Amino acid sequence: MKPIEKYVEAMENKDFAGLAELFTKDGSLCDYCTNSSSQKEYHIYGKEAIHMFFRNKFGFRQYSIAEAEVVNDTQAEFVANFGGYNIMAIATVREANDDGLIQMLTVRPK
Amino acid sequence: MGVYAISGASSGIGAKTKELLLQRGHDVVNIDLKDGDICVNLATEEGREEAIERLSKMHPEGLDGLICNAGVSGACGNLPLIISLNYFGTLALAKGGYDLLVKKHGSCVVTASNTISQGAGRMDIADLLNNIGDEKRILNLVSQMDSTNLSVGNSLYVSTKYALARWVRRVSASWAANGVRINAVAPGNVNTTMTATMSTSAKMALNALPIPTKYGQECLMDADEIAEVMVFLASDAARGVNGNVMFVDGGTDALLNTEKVY
Numbered sequence: 001m002k003p004i005e006k007y008v009e010a011m012e013n014k015d016f017a018g019l020a021e022l023f024t025k026d027g028s029l030c031d032y033c034t035n036s037s038s039q040k041e042y043h044i045y046g047k048e049a050i051h052m053f054f055r056n057k058f059g060f061r062q063y064s065i066a067e068a069e070v071v072n073d074t075q076a077e078f079v080a081n082f083g084g085y086n087i088m089a090i091a092t093v094r095e096a097n098d099d100g101l102i103q104m105l106t107v108r109p110k
Numbered sequence: 111m112g113v114y115a116i117s118g119a120s121s122g123i124g125a126k127t128k129e130l131l132l133q134r135g136h137d138v139v140n141i142d143l144k145d146g147d148i149c150v151n152l153a154t155e156e157g158r159e160e161a162i163e164r165l166s167k168m169h170p171e172g173l174d175g176l177i178c179n180a181g182v183s184g185a186c187g188n189l190p191l192i193i194s195l196n197y198f199g200t201l202a203l204a205k206g207g208y209d210l211l212v213k214k215h216g217s218c219v220v221t222a223s224n225t226i227s228q229g230a231g232r233m234d235i236a237d238l239l240n241n242i243g244d245e246k247r248i249l250n251l252v253s254q255m256d257s258t259n260l261s262v263g264n265s266l267y268v269s270t271k272y273a274l275a276r277w278v279r280r281v282s283a284s285w286a287a288n289g290v291r292i293n294a295v296a297p298g299n300v301n302t303t304m305t306a307t308m309s310t311s312a313k314m315a316l317n318a319l320p321i322p323t324k325y326g327q328e329c330l331m332d333a334d335e336i337a338e339v340m341v342f343l344a345s346d347a348a349r350g351v352n353g354n355v356m357f358v359d360g361g362t363d364a365l366l367n368t369e370k371v372y
Contacts, residue, residue, distance in 0.1 A: 026284070030241065043240070043276075046284020053283070 003093050003102050008076045011065045014058040020051035024101045031107040033089045037082035042107075065089075077110055111135040113169050113214075114344065117152060117161075117203055118180030120145040122302035123221065126337035127177060134341070139168060141203070142180065152180050152199030153191055162206035172213025175344035178203050179221040183304050184267030185260060185312040189252045192263065196270035198245050201277065208290065215289040219343045220278050222294040223271040224359035227367055228319075230261075231268030239273035240280075260311060271296075275355045282353030291352040293343045298359025301330040323360035331360055 001009070003022060010019035023029070029050055031042035039062070044053045057063035061083065068078035071090075080089040090110040095103035114131050118124040119140035128138045140146040141161050148164045151157035165173075180203075181196040182188070204218055211218060225231070238248050255262050278294040285292050299305060299316045308316070321331060339358045342348055357363040363370075 028280075043280050044283075045280040046287070048287035049281075049283035052287070 002070075002073060003096050003100055004074055004076050004091065005070055007091065007093070007102070007105065008065070008068045008070060008078070011078075012068060014054075014064065016051055016054035016058055019054055020047045022102050023047045023050055023105075024097055024103050027101065027103050027105075029102075029105050029107075031080075031089075033080050033087045033107055033109050034082055036087060036109070037085040039082050080107065111137065112174030112216075113137045113139070113172075114175040114177065115139040115141060115165055115169075115173055115207065116177040116179055117141040117200075118221075119177075122304055123297065123300060123333045123336045123340070124177070124179040126333040127179065127340045130334070130337050130341045136174070139165060141165070152203060153194040155202075158199060158202035158206065161203060165207065166210060169210065172216065173207060173210040174214050174216045175219070176204065176207040176211055176216065177219045177221075177340055177344060179219075179340075181221060181270075182267075183308065183312075184264035185308050186263065187257055189255055189257045189263060189266055190249045192266045192270055193239075193248055193252055194245065196267065197239050197273055200274055204292070208285070211290045212288055217344045217348070218285070218290060218292040219340050220274055220292070220294045221340075222275040222278075222296045222355060223268065224296045224298045224357050224363050225264075225268045226272040226275055226296060226355075227357075227363050227370065228268070230265055231272045232265045233269070233272075235266060235269040236273040236276070239270065240276055260309075260315070264315070278355065279353050286352045291349070293348070293351055293353065294355045295336060295340055295343065296355055296357045296359065296363070297331065297336045298357075298362045299330045300333050300336055302333055305330060319362055320365060321360035321362055322365055331358075335360075 006022050026046055029044045034041050044050050064081045065078040070076045074093045077090050080087050088110040089107050091107045093102055093105050114136050116124050116128055119128040120142040131138050141148045143151055148161055150161045178200045275294045278292050282292050336358050
């Protein structure tokens with residue numbers, strides 16, 4: 001599986017631990033979709049931070065994705081749900097290392 | 111006793127912090143352009159690399175604390191320097207020193223500024239710094255701005271400090287998970303060489319920011335008031351403090367932003 005496919009799978013399953021393992025030690029996940037919702041942008045630096053952050057978000061039902069579709073080798077579209085507020089989003093694996101670990105992933109409104 | 115590295119400890123807040131650490135029996139390495147134990151220019155890539163290389167050779171056992179304090183004011187007249195030294199120099203030092211901090215579960219303190227809450231920064235520049243981080247492109251952009259306009263220099267200064275504080279918040283969780291705390295100090299206007307040599311108009315701008323603890327005194331904060339907090343944050347006494355942007359400004363931020371409780 002490609003990193004973007006693994007990312008979608010982890011997000012759909014709310015698997016915060018599996019999600020974190022997709023990233024390099026200092027990998028980052030930046031989500032710019034939140035501006036329309038009541039949440040602030042997500043800028044999560046480091047795999048441990050990703051683990052902790054999404055454990056919280058999934059646990060308190062503040063973030064989920066639905067209707068996901070991988071559109072190419074590095075991008076996937078989905079409906080991101082921010083605590084009940086839906087936004088059409090596109091995630092992009094901007095950088096990955098030779099081992100397939102994600103260095104930088106961004107999520108932007110589509 | 112511990113081993114601490116400080117950038118910009120030849121004068122001002124850094125010098126006071128160094129003095130306090132030495133008084134408390136610690137070893138201190140000063141990384142500065144002049145009169146440092148490691149004399150390098152942190153505004154350049156070569157200087158940053160040399161600083162980390164020499165620091166690693168001096169203390170291969172690791173660091174108890176790293177205080178990234180070097181910086182210039184918005185009134186320095188050199189816009190690229192504000193960007194290169196204040197933001198990229200600080201990040202490079204903190205990131206480069208991280209492995210040394212991990213070895214001793216040390217702590218990192220970064221000098222921001224209380225101006226970050228006053229709305230004078232260029233958020234587009236802060237976003238470019240944090241989210242893109244392309245030093246060459248940002249320097250090209252900044253080089254086209256009017257360096258003779260004090261408000262331009264000030265807005266870039268605030269942008270770099272805002273971006274630093276935000277970066278500290280962003281990395282703090284993962285750093286702490288690996289045993290390294292990182293916090294920022296946001297000082298108010300301090301009586302240092304940097305502020306003493308400012309132009310009259312720059313000083314007038316400084317005095318427009320009241321300092322409640324100095325009410326009626328027409329004076330700035332003392333460097334040791336900031337240094338005491340830096341030493342505290344770098345110490346084990348602050349082991350529960352991480353990802354914090356601590357305003358040390360005598361209450362200026364509270365005065366101007368009463369409703370901001372978080």
